[in-house]
Amino acid sequence: MQFEVTTHFAADYRPPRSRTRYVALLLGSVTVDITEIDHDDAPIVHVIGEDPEFSEGIAPYLPFRKQAGLPVEVRLHGGDYFVRRIPVDGLQEALAKPGRDNPFNAFSYAGTSGTNVAAGLSLNENYETAYPRNREEFEETQKEKPREWNDRFVETVHALERRAEDLAIIDGHLYEKVGEPVLVLSVGDSCVSLRLAEAETPGRNCFLGNDCFDPSTDIRFGLDELERAISEGEHLASMHGCYFVNQIEIRSVAEWAVNFRGEAELLFERAVSFLNESKNLVPGFDAGTARPWHDLLAALSHVQKITVPAIEAIRSLCAADEITYLQRHTNYGGERMKIAFSSLKEALRLWDEKSAHGLEWTEIGLGATAAFGHGHRITEITSASEALKAAAKLGTDLTGMASDAAAGKGAMLSVETPRGLRGVCFVRVDEDEPRIVEAVMAHETQLAPELEMLVLDHYREARAARDDFAALEELGI
Amino acid sequence: MQIDIAFDYHIRFIPYRHQNTQVLPAAGRVAVDIEEVSNKDAPVVLRAADPKNRRFEPKQDGSPREVRYYRGMHMVESITVEEFVAAVRDDLEKTFFGKAKPLSKNRGNWGFKHYTAEEILRKQVKPMREFVDDKGKSVAEKLRELASKMIIVGGKVYEYTPEPVLEINSNGVRIKTRPPRRYVDDPHGRFDFHDYYLSSYYSSGTDVHANLRHASAILPNDANPVPYIEVVDASAFTFDATTYDCTNIADRLFNTLQAKAASLPWPLLDAFISLRDARDDAHHRITDRLIEAVSAIAGLPDDEGTEHRSSAAAFARGPKELLEMVRARADNRGAESVFQISRTIANQFLDRWAMRPPEAHWNNRVEQVPATVIGDRAVFPVLSEGHACDLAAAAGVPFSSVLTAVERGSTLLASTPTGYGSRAIALAERTADGVFRAFGEEQLAPEFIEHERAAREARQEQDMILSAPILGGM
Numbered sequence: 001m002q003f004e005v006t007t008h009f010a011a012d013y014r015p016p017r018s019r020t021r022y023v024a025l026l027l028g029s030v031t032v033d034i035t036e037i038d039h040d041d042a043p044i045v046h047v048i049g050e051d052p053e054f055s056e057g058i059a060p061y062l063p064f065r066k067q068a069g070l071p072v073e074v075r076l077h078g079g080d081y082f083v084r085r086i087p088v089d090g091l092q093e094a095l096a097k098p099g100r101d102n103p104f105n106a107f108s109y110a111g112t113s114g115t116n117v118a119a120g121l122s123l124n125e126n127y128e129t130a131y132p133r134n135r136e137e138f139e140e141t142q143k144e145k146p147r148e149w150n151d152r153f154v155e156t157v158h159a160l161e162r163r164a165e166d167l168a169i170i171d172g173h174l175y176e177k178v179g180e181p182v183l184v185l186s187v188g189d190s191c192v193s194l195r196l197a198e199a200e201t202p203g204r205n206c207f208l209g210n211d212c213f214d215p216s217t218d219i220r221f222g223l224d225e226l227e228r229a230i231s232e233g234e235h236l237a238s239m240h241g242c243y244f245v246n247q248i249e250i251r252s253v254a255e256w257a258v259n260f261r262g263e264a265e266l267l268f269e270r271a272v273s274f275l276n277e278s279k280n281l282v283p284g285f286d287a288g289t290a291r292p293w294h295d296l297l298a299a300l301s302h303v304q305k306i307t308v309p310a311i312e313a314i315r316s317l318c319a320a321d322e323i324t325y326l327q328r329h330t331n332y333g334g335e336r337m338k339i340a341f342s343s344l345k346e347a348l349r350l351w352d353e354k355s356a357h358g359l360e361w362t363e364i365g366l367g368a369t370a371a372f373g374h375g376h377r378i379t380e381i382t383s384a385s386e387a388l389k390a391a392a393k394l395g396t397d398l399t400g401m402a403s404d405a406a407a408g409k410g411a412m413l414s415v416e417t418p419r420g421l422r423g424v425c426f427v428r429v430d431e432d433e434p435r436i437v438e439a440v441m442a443h444e445t446q447l448a449p450e451l452e453m454l455v456l457d458h459y460r461e462a463r464a465a466r467d468d469f470a471a472l473e474e475l476g477i
Numbered sequence: 478m479q480i481d482i483a484f485d486y487h488i489r490f491i492p493y494r495h496q497n498t499q500v501l502p503a504a505g506r507v508a509v510d511i512e513e514v515s516n517k518d519a520p521v522v523l524r525a526a527d528p529k530n531r532r533f534e535p536k537q538d539g540s541p542r543e544v545r546y547y548r549g550m551h552m553v554e555s556i557t558v559e560e561f562v563a564a565v566r567d568d569l570e571k572t573f574f575g576k577a578k579p580l581s582k583n584r585g586n587w588g589f590k591h592y593t594a595e596e597i598l599r600k601q602v603k604p605m606r607e608f609v610d611d612k613g614k615s616v617a618e619k620l621r622e623l624a625s626k627m628i629i630v631g632g633k634v635y636e637y638t639p640e641p642v643l644e645i646n647s648n649g650v651r652i653k654t655r656p657p658r659r660y661v662d663d664p665h666g667r668f669d670f671h672d673y674y675l676s677s678y679y680s681s682g683t684d685v686h687a688n689l690r691h692a693s694a695i696l697p698n699d700a701n702p703v704p705y706i707e708v709v710d711a712s713a714f715t716f717d718a719t720t721y722d723c724t725n726i727a728d729r730l731f732n733t734l735q736a737k738a739a740s741l742p743w744p745l746l747d748a749f750i751s752l753r754d755a756r757d758d759a760h761h762r763i764t765d766r767l768i769e770a771v772s773a774i775a776g777l778p779d780d781e782g783t784e785h786r787s788s789a790a791a792f793a794r795g796p797k798e799l800l801e802m803v804r805a806r807a808d809n810r811g812a813e814s815v816f817q818i819s820r821t822i823a824n825q826f827l828d829r830w831a832m833r834p835p836e837a838h839w840n841n842r843v844e845q846v847p848a849t850v851i852g853d854r855a856v857f858p859v860l861s862e863g864h865a866c867d868l869a870a871a872a873g874v875p876f877s878s879v880l881t882a883v884e885r886g887s888t889l890l891a892s893t894p895t896g897y898g899s900r901a902i903a904l905a906e907r908t909a910d911g912v913f914r915a916f917g918e919e920q921l922a923p924e925f926i927e928h929e930r931a932a933r934e935a936r937q938e939q940d941m942i943l944s945a946p947i948l949g950g951m
Binding site for chain 2: 269272273275276279280282283285286287290291294295297298300301302304326328329370372377416418
């Protein structure tokens with residue numbers, strides 16, 4: 001459906017005999033096309049809403065803000081989540097003026113045009129004053145013709161079209177593309193509040209909606225873990241000595257549409273923070289502490305996420321009540337390390353209590369970090385959200401592969417170069433020999449034979465190490 | 478022999494209604510006594526000449542200077558008494574008495590006029606706010622003290638010098654004097670101004686000839702002439718150069734690894750931790766444990782994971798703090814990896830240890846129990862002759878009684894303070910029969926008994942481990 005969007009755009013010009021460039025503001029209108037989606041293709045998965053009691057002034061953009069006191073509908077279409085905004089009837093009217101209802105308003109979304117002035121300008125509150133519409137109208141207001149003129153109308157059109165791609169019309173309503181909704185326990189000065197935020201903000205370069213999340217103190221949960229989030233929030237509030245506020249309302253949640261689990265992220269962030277706070281104390285560690293410390297850093301430097309070796313290292317670190325070190329050989333930093341260590345312990349506890357839903361299969365995976373060779377890194381994909389991210393990058397659907405991996409039928413291995421993801425392949429043991437069952441590569445290329453060998457070697461080695469470990473465990477060592 | 482010394486000093490005063498102190502030079506005078514000693518009481522222990530060291534430069538006829546040993550001090554030959562008296566009269570600053578820092582005659586713009594207190598007071602009509610004329614008391618005291626560090630033997634003046642040692646490094650061979658003694662384990666590292674940092678450095682007070690051979694082997698004689706040195710009596714030299722050098726090298730190894738501890742690969746981090754513990758236990762001794770820890774570093778094989786770490790760093794993305802640590806781990810690659818550097822330093826240590834004089838270190842005779850730290854005292858068996866002499870000097874015990882006790886077969890134990898403001902160093906011997914005896918004091922310090930108990934317990938534990946076959950014992 002086509003709409004007329006009124007917008008400002010900038011033009012820089014140089015008057016005669018002037019060295020300086022000046023910027024003029026012009027008013028233009030652009031026709032954008034917003035796709036219509038059939039409501040059967042985009043079923044309603046969640047009905048959720050956030051009551052922004054404490055963040056009215058702080059975060060102007062809240063993706064899941066309640067509208068007229070009612071929770072919003074979240075629909076799922078092609079792997080993307082869409083949130084209902086306003087009826088289409090009032091859209092044309094809303095587009096003509098600034099305000100929260102205008103989806104092209106720079107302040108109503110964290111889009112490019114709000115942050116990048118070169119690309120385009122949205123309407124401001126002075127939109128009704130007579131701005132010139134084009135160069136001719138502008139020249140009438142000047143004594144002399146500018147000797148140089150460079151307007152940004154084309155860039156503005158592109159910016160608005162990009163924004164229009166994030167919008168859709170479903171069932172007579174305007175919908176906006178958002179990231180997956182997740183629960184956030186946000187620890188503030190006076191209270192611990194339960195909020196809603198996007199797991200990953202799609203296609204945007206700033207994260208206005210996510211400023212309630214700080215991984216060092218806050219915890220994110222999947223949308224279907226409300227009870228757990230509330231009990232954890234109450235626990236956190238009692239620990240910090242403040243009160244717990246539930247700011248959200250959840251009418252319904254479709255569990256099949258939830259792909260997010262926050263524990264791995266939390267454990268990773270807190271492990272990094274612990275390593276950072278304790279790196280100055282390493283010269284004072286004894287061998288019993290230094291070994292798992294070193295192993296944890298080694299595991300995290302091979303692949304920047306939580307893997308089985310990292311968890312084992314964290315476990316042996318957390319087995320002690322506190323980290324002891326020789327004060328004589330260290331400079332400072334003991335207090336910050338103690339805080340980081342206790343929050344690492346909390347994260348490990350949450351990891352052990354995580355919901356068994358099949359969205360996170362680190363522990364039934366290969367249990368290895370990574371293999372390097374031929375300029376490539378082979379790692380295992382161990383969570384549904386990672387699989388979704390890889391699928392978005394490769395432009396294919398990897399849900400089948402991910403569900404097989406989650407069921408323990410094989411391993412889903414990603415092939416990366418330092419510049420990014422190259423492909424994903426699924427390895428399974430077939431007649432006692434691992435085989436690559438399926439490989440999806442970027443740009444429809446083939447998996448090179450040497451990389452194939454590397455993948456299979458990594459799989460074999462990881463399995464062998466795991467079997468050895470299991471055998472040792474059986475012996476009770 | 479009495480010498481009259483004329484020197485300059487400052488009269489300090491604040492005139493009426495002035496705020497700042499003013500000074501004027503005045504003439505001071507002090508008579509000091511330099512001891513005249515017979516040739517027998519102060520025997521010659523060394524003849525040395527080093528043109529590059531002002532204190533030991535050859536005499537005008539090119540002959541070496543004599544060094545005598547008197548009351549635990551080394552005295553180096555200077556000029557004749559007549560010349561010395563003339564020099565004191567001419568320019569006090571250029572003689573041994575210059576160390577007292579008397580007021581220089583060339584300093585200031587008042588010329589050579591000396592004022593007296595009366596002259597200064599007469600100029601002022603109103604009374605002074607403050608007037609100090611101590612007749613140069615502080616300088617006079619220093620001059621007397623310096624005079625006590627000089628002797629006259631056979632009409633020649635001998636001046637005090639710290640114990641001469643031989644220094645061999647890439648610049649050649651030099652006669653130097655020994656660095657200050659280090660007894661206290663200073664917990665505040667940055668204030669430890671006695672902590673010398675020396676690169677490849679060999680020195681010796683006793684085993685000069687062996688070291689000279691070593692020096693002439695590594696250095697071209699034409700470019701770097703070896704100083705003349707002739708040891709008459711080796712027993713006057715107690716500086717334990719091996720321990721000093723090895724401790725310095727071990728410190729350097731420790732500091733090299735400590736700076737990178739967070740990014741070290743596991744074998745090296747493990748070796749670092751055992752080096753750290755051994756060094757904590759050493760208390761300026763070279764123990765078997767320290768040698769073991771350093772040999773472990775010297776024997777480490779080349780790092781295999783270097784390539785792995787650098788490719789991991791190329792792929793790393795994520796939080797800034799993690800990236801910094803990952804890159805620091807990968808930085809150890811290259812020709813001079815931390816493995817090679819630490820192996821080189823460890824080998825230096827072992828080479829230096831192998832060059833030790835044979836009888837001066839008693840490591841093979843003394844039971845190696847770890848040092849015991851009780852409160853602010855550290856108790857440990859002494860492992861070398863030089864260290865024993867140092868400790869005896871600090872404890873006020875004659876060297877000979879300590880060394881004869883060791884010759885009898887006793888173990889020497891020392892109790893040193895681990896911080897400031899503690900009791901002085903105490904020494905004790907444990908005879909072969911297990912009887913304790915304190916040196917210099919009537920009472921045996923209680924920490925020796927505590928140490929003995931701890932050592933016995935450690936020994937029993939060791940025996941138990943050795944006799945338990947399941948733990949890999951005998």
